[in-house]
Amino acid sequence: MTNYRVCSDVTFSISNDGGIVASNHRARKHIWLSLPLFRQLTGDQNDGDLQAADLTKFSNVDNLLGDPTCLNRHWDGRGKENFQTFETAAVYLCEHLIIVADEMAYHEYFGKKESILDKSKMGTFHQQLGYQLFLERRLFADNQCCNDDKVDIESGEINGSLYKYVQDPFLDSYLSGMDLRGKVVLDFGCGNGMAVRHFSRLGAEIIGVDPDKKRLAKAQELYGDHFTPVWMDLNCHDPFEAIPAREYDLVWMADVFLFYFYPLDGGEPVTTPPHLLKRLTRNLKADGKCVVMDPHGCFWLAPWLGKEDRPFTVISEYSRRVYSVTPGLEELADAIAEAGLLISRIFEPKPVEKCKEVDPQAYYFARNFPLWWVFELAKPG
Numbered sequence: 001m002t003n004y005r006v007c008s009d010v011t012f013s014i015s016n017d018g019g020i021v022a023s024n025h026r027a028r029k030h031i032w033l034s035l036p037l038f039r040q041l042t043g044d045q046n047d048g049d050l051q052a053a054d055l056t057k058f059s060n061v062d063n064l065l066g067d068p069t070c071l072n073r074h075w076d077g078r079g080k081e082n083f084q085t086f087e088t089a090a091v092y093l094c095e096h097l098i099i100v101a102d103e104m105a106y107h108e109y110f111g112k113k114e115s116i117l118d119k120s121k122m123g124t125f126h127q128q129l130g131y132q133l134f135l136e137r138r139l140f141a142d143n144q145c146c147n148d149d150k151v152d153i154e155s156g157e158i159n160g161s162l163y164k165y166v167q168d169p170f171l172d173s174y175l176s177g178m179d180l181r182g183k184v185v186l187d188f189g190c191g192n193g194m195a196v197r198h199f200s201r202l203g204a205e206i207i208g209v210d211p212d213k214k215r216l217a218k219a220q221e222l223y224g225d226h227f228t229p230v231w232m233d234l235n236c237h238d239p240f241e242a243i244p245a246r247e248y249d250l251v252w253m254a255d256v257f258l259f260y261f262y263p264l265d266g267g268e269p270v271t272t273p274p275h276l277l278k279r280l281t282r283n284l285k286a287d288g289k290c291v292v293m294d295p296h297g298c299f300w301l302a303p304w305l306g307k308e309d310r311p312f313t314v315i316s317e318y319s320r321r322v323y324s325v326t327p328g329l330e331e332l333a334d335a336i337a338e339a340g341l342l343i344s345r346i347f348e349p350k351p352v353e354k355c356k357e358v359d360p361q362a363y364y365f366a367r368n369f370p371l372w373w374v375f376e377l378a379k380p381g
Helices: 033-043 085-093 103-109 125-136 162-173 194-201 211-221 272-278 329-338 354-358 358-367
Strands: 008-015 018-022 029-034 050-054 081-083 183-189 203-210 227-231 247-253 284-296 306-309 310-313 344-346 374-378
Touching: 008 050, 008 203, 018 033, 018 247, 029 033, 029 306, 081 085, 081 310, 103 247, 162 194, 162 354, 162 374, 194 203, 194 247, 194 306, 203 374, 211 227, 227 344, 247 354, 247 358, 272 284, 306 354, 329 374
Parallel strands: 183 203, 183 247, 203 227, 247 284
Antiparallel strands: 008 018, 018 029, 029 050, 050 081, 284 374, 306 310, 344 374
């Protein structure tokens, strides 16, 4: 019999039906075990049905800031595998990274995929998302990050997610009291205009840059009087040449910076983060601001665990990132310093109370573990 051992990354919890859920939060795997199988796994030779079911579900396809636990919380009990012997069950559990037979092979699993079809490596979040979008859902778009869950592409309405209850209220609060009349705002990665709506309402002239022509057209349709669309061709020699050489009072970028640390395809970025910041702030006025709002480098993609109103989480990586695609604080601060900018303020926005009525789990988790951090940057002197 093969010498298996329970993986040291695995935790166990009792399911509502009396079975056991084995969770490997490093690998984002969750397997339901019948009680007899769990007992045999722990060395107790117990009679009964040896059953298991895969509860793993990539849960961020529709909402990048939704529950990232990769656990099917609404499993209905179907899809159970029945095993005649513990040995056959052990093979299944080994394939799903609950038990380990080869420690070296397990260690090597945690790396970038060589291609979207590479199943031998875990891959980054971007790579797993790409697999789900392109191979599972057969979605294709000019812009690879095609599941834009912020704003409905047709109506322009903000979707009922944490974008609506965290990012949008933060914008409203941050801009409160600002007089943007006659000011010029560069919205880098504007999409179809979530932030443009705020800048337009305050009387700003907005230069919106995005690689997606369809979303740019929608933003122009909604905010044409104040909005100038600029298409950015990511495949050209210098994509940033398209940005007009205007003097900017405010440079805004939300949920964009992370793609310049960890590109979607797992390869090399179009440019380095410091160079990106330098280019975007080249024409920033001396008293202007550059605001970077990105998914939180500590808590985004951390599992949502615990009771709904008393959440906790498990952090399985930070300095050495395999799955996560957000830079750590030191890495981000180094990029800002290398770009010749100073951090004037840091924000960690929390959800507004209304979120609790719509998605209490998201509300309580994001209230305790912020899912965005915001860096307000300025030129020295």
